[in-house]
Structure formats: structure tokens, C-alpha cells
Amino acid sequence: MKTKHKDGYEWVSLAILAKEQGKSPVHLKLWYTYAEENERLDELPQCRRDFDKVTTRYLRVDQLDKLDTFGASLKRGELSQIGKKVYGDRTEYHREWYQEKKANEKPYKSNNMYINLPVKDLNRTKKFFSSIGFEFNSQFSDENSACMVINDNTFVQLLVEPYFQTFINKPVADVASAAGKIIALSADSRKHVDELADKALSAGGKQSKEPTDHGFMYVRSFEDLNGHLWEIAYMDMGTMTQE
Structure with a gap:
């Protein structure tokens, strides 16, 4: 009432x-x-x-x-x-x-990471990264894409541009003339950084930046066959703590 x-x-x-x-x-x-x-x-x-x-x-x-x-x-x-x-x-x-x-509140933490990159020529791209030392998971690879293994929890899915376009509502970016990301990977030592970067250059990649030495961190950069930017870095945590 x-x-x-x-x-x-x-x-x-x-x-x-x-x-x-x-x-x-x-x-x-x-x-x-x-x-x-x-x-x-x-x-x-x-x-x-x-x-x-x-x-x-x-x-x-x-x-x-x-x-x-x-x-x-x-x-x-x-x-x-x-x-x-x-x-x-x-x-x-x-x-x-x-x-x-x-x-x-518990922060969100993903157990796995999947990076998707458009490529122009899938076979040439696979050969390029294989030359550096990366492996591919055939279970998640076909004529349109290839799953490149970074580690047990991180993967880069390389997709030919027409197939990549089916997943987006924007044009595929021209990474040869503009940059939108840098994918950075770790190495075990300064020597390991040089080995990986030199392999990338020998396989047809381009040096995108001069080597960077911060004392506690050493970085080499390269551009792959499709224009995507990569960094290989070694960080000496002991030296970083002392500084």
C-alpha cells in the first residue's frame, strides 16, 4: 500500500x-x-x-x-x-x-600469448625465420598460415595478407613505410644476441637500428622480409641491480 x-x-x-x-x-x-x-x-x-x-x-x-x-x-x-x-x-x-x-583483485595474467602477423610470401617468411633458428608447429599451420614457436607459451601466427584481412575490418598496414609495433625477444647472452641478429641479416633481413648498449641491456634490431620490426635483447639483471 x-x-x-x-x-x-x-x-x-x-x-x-x-x-x-x-x-x-x-x-x-x-x-x-x-x-x-x-x-x-x-x-x-x-x-x-x-x-x-x-x-x-x-x-x-x-x-x-x-x-x-x-x-x-x-x-x-x-x-x-x-x-x-x-x-x-x-x-x-x-x-x-x-x-x-x-x-x-587478482590481475589478469594470460597463460599463453598469440601474435598474428600478415606476410606477403608465407614460404619465404618461414624460410627466413627457420634460418634464424625458429621452429613451426605443423598442427596449426596450413597453406594460409604458419605457427612459429617462440617458447612454450608464446607463438607468432604468420598469415598471408588475404587471409589476415578476413580477421580485421581495416586495411592491412603497409609496414614497409610505417611502423606500428616492435616485437622484442630475449636472448641468453650478448653473444647470443649477435648470433640471432646476424642470422636474420644473413637471411635477408635489414638492420633497422644501430645496436644499443645500456650496460645492463644489449639490443640488436632488424626488419624482417615483410617489414615487421624485431628486437633481440639480453638483460644482465645482476648489473642492473648494482646500478
């Missing part, structure tokens, strides 16, 4: 009224708390707290016009102060809650 009748008057619950007016019941309770604190209850409609439940407030329907008049007379700062008095300053509480929530 929307309203209740008692003592010859019609009453409406504060919760229902708040919903109809698009307000929070807490907001209306603050109005009453403020009125009580400042002896202004005569400006509000008559309120009962013992109609059905002690915790529920009911307002006199024939006096509801007072509610809007009173609400319009209040300043935001006045309600803010009484709100802090009634409910306390929740700023620190919410900050702690948020920090605890973030701490309990």
Missing part, C-alpha cells in the same frame, strides 16, 4: 516518497535531522516514527508541500555539515575500502 491511514490522516512512507521524487531516503532523513538540530520541525510535514516500524518514518500527505519549501531553503553546505555529524566523515573509510578492494 502506498499510503496508510491513521487518526483521520493519510500518511506516506519516506522511502516511497523519496523514490517518487528521485531522491535518496538518506537525503530526506538529513532534512529532518537538520530541522531537529535547528528547531525548524514546524516547517516540515508532520512525521511519525511509530506507525508500523520504529525505524520507518511516515509523513502527512496533506502537508507535503512544506517538504519542498523547506528543501529549497537549505544550502548545500548546511546539509554537508549535518551529514558529517550524523554519518561521520566517510572519506577515509572509502579510501581504505578502495585500497583493500584493489589489493584483493
Whole structure:
């Protein structure tokens, strides 16, 4: 029932009224708390707290016009102060809650990584990467694509451009004239970096950047037959910690 009748008057619950007016019941309770604190209850409609439940407030329907008049007379700062008095300053509480929530959230971690690259000539591309030392998983390879194994959890799927186009709604990028990514792989040592990079250059790749030596990290860069950019890097974690 929307309203209740008692003592010859019609009453409406504060919760229902708040919903109809698009307000929070807490907001209306603050109005009453403020009125009580400042002896202004005569400006509000008559309120009962013992109609059905002690915790529920009911307002006199024939006096509801007072509610809007009173609400319009209040300043935001006045309600803010009484709100802090009634409910306390929740700023620190919410900050702690948020920090605890973030701490309990588990970050997303993928068990496997699959990189898809468009290529112009699949056989030439496979030969190029085989020359460097990469292997291919024949189970996931056919005339349109080849699955190159980086490690047990990382794979590069090489797809001929017409087949690659079926997976996207944009044109295939011309990586020969523009760069959109660099795929970086790790090596076991500085010597290993040179070995892999030199193999790439010998197989037809191009050096895309001069070797970079940061002391703790050594990097060689090359461009493959299709224009994709690669980096081979060795990082000495012991040297990095000392620095």
C-alpha cells in the first residue's frame, strides 16, 4: 500500500516518497535531522516514527508541500555539515575500502600469448625465420598460415595478407613505410644476441637500428622480409641491480 491511514490522516512512507521524487531516503532523513538540530520541525510535514516500524518514518500527505519549501531553503553546505555529524566523515573509510578492494583483485595474467602477423610470401617468411633458428608447429599451420614457436607459451601466427584481412575490418598496414609495433625477444647472452641478429641479416633481413648498449641491456634490431620490426635483447639483471 502506498499510503496508510491513521487518526483521520493519510500518511506516506519516506522511502516511497523519496523514490517518487528521485531522491535518496538518506537525503530526506538529513532534512529532518537538520530541522531537529535547528528547531525548524514546524516547517516540515508532520512525521511519525511509530506507525508500523520504529525505524520507518511516515509523513502527512496533506502537508507535503512544506517538504519542498523547506528543501529549497537549505544550502548545500548546511546539509554537508549535518551529514558529517550524523554519518561521520566517510572519506577515509572509502579510501581504505578502495585500497583493500584493489589489493584483493587478482590481475589478469594470460597463460599463453598469440601474435598474428600478415606476410606477403608465407614460404619465404618461414624460410627466413627457420634460418634464424625458429621452429613451426605443423598442427596449426596450413597453406594460409604458419605457427612459429617462440617458447612454450608464446607463438607468432604468420598469415598471408588475404587471409589476415578476413580477421580485421581495416586495411592491412603497409609496414614497409610505417611502423606500428616492435616485437622484442630475449636472448641468453650478448653473444647470443649477435648470433640471432646476424642470422636474420644473413637471411635477408635489414638492420633497422644501430645496436644499443645500456650496460645492463644489449639490443640488436632488424626488419624482417615483410617489414615487421624485431628486437633481440639480453638483460644482465645482476648489473642492473648494482646500478
